[in-house]
Amino acid sequence: MPRIYYLPDEREVETEAAESILQASLRAGIPHAHACGGKARCSTCRVLILEGLENCNPRSPKEKKLAERLHFGPEIRLACQTRITGNVKLRRPVLDEIDVELTSQIEPGAAPSPVGEEKKIAILFADISGYTSFCEALPPYDVIHVLSRYFHLMGKVITRQGGYISDYIGDGIMALFGIEDPAGTALRAVKAGVEMLAMVEKLNPYLEMMYNKSFQIRIGVHYGEVVVGTIGVANMKKTAAIGDAVNFASRIEAANKEMGTKFLISEDTYNEVRDHVRVNRCCIHVTLRGKSGEYILYEVIGLNNQN
Numbered sequence: 001m002p003r004i005y006y007l008p009d010e011r012e013v014e015t016e017a018a019e020s021i022l023q024a025s026l027r028a029g030i031p032h033a034h035a036c037g038g039k040a041r042c043s044t045c046r047v048l049i050l051e052g053l054e055n056c057n058p059r060s061p062k063e064k065k066l067a068e069r070l071h072f073g074p075e076i077r078l079a080c081q082t083r084i085t086g087n088v089k090l091r092r093p094v095l096d097e098i099d100v101e102l103t104s105q106i107e108p109g110a111a112p113s114p115v116g117e118e119k120k121i122a123i124l125f126a127d128i129s130g131y132t133s134f135c136e137a138l139p140p141y142d143v144i145h146v147l148s149r150y151f152h153l154m155g156k157v158i159t160r161q162g163g164y165i166s167d168y169i170g171d172g173i174m175a176l177f178g179i180e181d182p183a184g185t186a187l188r189a190v191k192a193g194v195e196m197l198a199m200v201e202k203l204n205p206y207l208e209m210m211y212n213k214s215f216q217i218r219i220g221v222h223y224g225e226v227v228v229g230t231i232g233v234a235n236m237k238k239t240a241a242i243g244d245a246v247n248f249a250s251r252i253e254a255a256n257k258e259m260g261t262k263f264l265i266s267e268d269t270y271n272e273v274r275d276h277v278r279v280n281r282c283c284i285h286v287t288l289r290g291k292s293g294e295y296i297l298y299e300v301i302g303l304n305n306q307n
């Protein structure tokens with residue numbers, strides 16, 4: 001049987017038939033990170049082959065794609081994608097204390113499982129326009145009072161549409177739709193956005209009465225692929241979505257400022273909801289901060305009557 005010699009562990013493990021290097025590590029109780037669960041969708045299981053590269057199978061198309069993206073040399077291999085036909089000597093990435101703590105929670109011999117799940121969800125970002133000047137005019141306790149009221153109302157709307165508030169960022173809200181139930185995800189997010197705008201109109205008379213002030217909000221929604229996982233420690237753990245789709249949704253929300261709009265959605269979202277929403281006749285071609293190329297966005301002005 002071919003053997004793997006691990007550094008820095010200085011351990012030798014005999015591989016079993018058709019077993020990947022990652023499976024061999026886990027079977028032998030060697031802590032070996034594998035964030036995507038062995039799907040060639042991350043680089044956490046990478047190893048540096050020091051000797052015996054010729055005994056490793058060629059890269060699979062998935063591994064090749066990732067290696068090109070991250071500019072890996074030929075000697076860096078994904079352990080979950082690599083099987084050997086002769087002895088190899090390798091070095092695992094040196095795990096720091098945090099990695100050791102995280103990977104030691106993996107049961108020895110357990111099958112690789114991902115730390116998250118790839119899902120297509122709708123991501124909604126909402127922001128108060130003119131928040132800074134609003135805050136400046138009020139004592140901090142009053143700002144907290146107003147924000148609590150605002151978050152409470154928005155939370156009700158989001159929950160009613162099956163969404164989940166993943167984060168509060170200052171006055172901003174990030175909500176995810178479709179984590180549990182994928183049915184009508186994009187439409188639920190857009191409905192929530194429309195209702196949030198309406199709810200702010202109901203909130204404003206109160207703010208006018210109390211503070212002689214009112215505000216508006218800006219909303220952006222994108223429907224796309226993310227990895228949903230749990231991050232944080234101990235009792236601070238929360239469900240989070242990670243991926244370019246999240247940044248994209250945030251950029252869409254920010255584009256409202258430049259376009260003078262209140263509610264913009266991506267083309268992918270529009271394609272899902274086009275029969276149910278009313279949008280401004282002209283789509284908007286924009287470049288988005290931090291992203292290359294031009295994107296098409298749609299301004300939502302309401303829902304169709306049958307909704």
Ligand code: FES
Binds near residue numbers: 033035041078079
């Ligand atoms: S575990 Fe993610 S690529 Fe190997």
